[in-house]
Every structure is written in structure tokens, then in C-alpha cells.
Amino acid sequence: MGIARKLLRWYDGAKRDLPWRRDPSPYKTLVSELMLQQTTVGTVIPYFERFLARFPTLASLGAAPDEEVMALWSGLGYYARARNLRRAAVAVVAGHGGALPADEAVLRELPGLGPYTAAAVASIAFGARTFALDGNGARVMARLFGVGDSIDRPATKARLRALGTAEVPASRAGDFNQAIMELGATVCTPRNPRCQACPLSADCRAQADGTASQLPRRSEKRARPIVQTVCACVTDGARVLMIRRGKGLLAGTWSLPERTLERVAADRVAADLAAEAGVTGGKPQRRGAIRHVFTHRDVTAEVFRIRVDRAGRGGATQRWVAPEGMTELGVSSFTRKTVALGLGSKRDNVARRS
């Protein structure tokens, strides 16, 4: 088919001016690619700029405390990406002299770099002739080549990756990959693709067959489990008790004490959470509920405020924090909402995934 020439010509005129494309470097590519997973460009830009201002190099990132990295990621979601990025920086400093390796297979060995990120960095930063298959790339390839199999099947992904790889030109491999991403984000969009504005419309199987809106196909998703939890907003009126979460959902971030609700009255759970954090006295007052749809579960959290006379002591996994000090911690948007409800508004809130 030979789509590269048309695609690159279009990309040269249509590409957006994005901070990681200005004065590019392998490190900027890595940070931007990780931030952009599951997150829109508009959301990522301010996070990327703050992150690069604080950690201008891999070495500065590798030397930073985990907590500071999490704080700068706060609100961006999918926090494992932040922990892995820092771990990757440490590994690059220790094993590669502080410079990201150019080889895709070696990049794959770094913490948190899956096939997509390794291929994206290898091609965009080092010009490797490889295809980075993410959701955008899979959608564009499935439509271009009229692939009707479910794109979440490994065999289909392998086929789409092979089809994409065959199109990557020997020169400008990185631009080719970025052009596919750009096309998927701005023209060949999940709903209502703008085929009239597409540089590849004459080459596109789905456009010829009139099937663009039906592709790509996916296997039926299993419904997310619905989980009920209780959050205890323990406060002395000025500060709020925050705990650092261990493994599992939002691991490593700071949040209100929280527990799954199972056959025990919610206010009892809230009182138990406070007692386990060393807080005594204070009657739980129900403030409302927050619903938040995470990727793998649909959580409704009942929030209780427990007013105490005096804040207790902090520790490695426990702190008393003023609401305005939350930005210093790694705090998810879910936690921001539970704190706001615990301290302020009584209204129940239904929040979608951020």
C-alpha cells in the first residue's frame, strides 16, 4: 500500500505543537509516552511541564524520593507508571551511565516499559524501524486494513503490529509512529472518524467498505466489580489524617483511611479505621458518598467525618495534613473528592474515571 509518504506529508503540516516535541530528547520522549498512556494530551501537558521543570534529567529523577515523584503525578492516575518511571531512571543511571539505551529489547528490560513504550522510545528517540502499537495505532491499522477480529486478542495485536511494521519507512520511523498516533487522536477517532479529511482515505479498506464506524471490534468486556467502601475523614478542624496506601488500588498514594464495607455498619467501620490509626473519641458523621469508576472496579465510598480535639502524631505511613498541603503529597483525584466531601459539601457526588 505504501502509506508512509502521504502520512508524513500530512503530519508535517498537521502535527500539534506539544512540549515534548520541542527540543526533543530520549528522556522527554519516555516521560511523555508514559504520561500519555490512558490519559489525554490536554491533561498531560501541565503535568509534563511541571515534571520536567522539577526533574530535568533522568539522573535528577533517579535521585528523587519516591514521594516527591508521586506528588508531581498526583491526579494523573495510574500511579504504577510514576513508580516505574522513577525505578527506570534509577536502573538507567546504575546500568547505562545515565543515558537511555537505544535498543528496543534493552529498553524492554527497564521497569514499566512494555512493548508499546519500548517501541515508541526506540523509534521516536533513536529512529529504530519498529511500530509502536497502542490503542490509537490498533484502531487505525484495523480500519486501514479492514481487520474485523477483536483487537484485544493477542493474535490480532500481533497481526496489527506486523501490518504496521511493514509500513514503517527506513528513515523517519519516529515521525511515522507519531503520525499514526496523531491521525488516531485527531482524524481517525474512535467515534465519527473524519474520513473526508484523512490523508489515507484512498488507501483505507474500511472507508471503501463503509465499515469505519464498526471497526475496531472488541471482545465483550466483563462488567467491573462494584465495590462499597468506607472512608474516615478524621480532622481536628484544620488538618486531616492521611495514610499512605500499601499494595493494591492507588498503591503508594496518600488517602483517607479506607476499607471495603462487608456486613458491618458503615459508621462502625469508620470508627474502627480511626481507632486503628490511634485516634480515639469523635463520633462518625456521614457526609455522603463518592462514586468513582476505576479501570477495574466501580467504587462507591461512604465518607464519614470524625471530629477530634487534637491531631495525633505522624509517621512513615500516617500524616496530619492541611487541605492546602495535599498538593505536596501524592493524592489521587478520588482522594481529593473524598477529602472535600468529608470536610465540606454534604451532597453525594458521582465521579467518572479521570
Ligand code: SF4
Ligand atoms: Fe480512519 Fe477514515 Fe482515514 Fe480510514 S479513511 S484511516 S477510517 S479516518
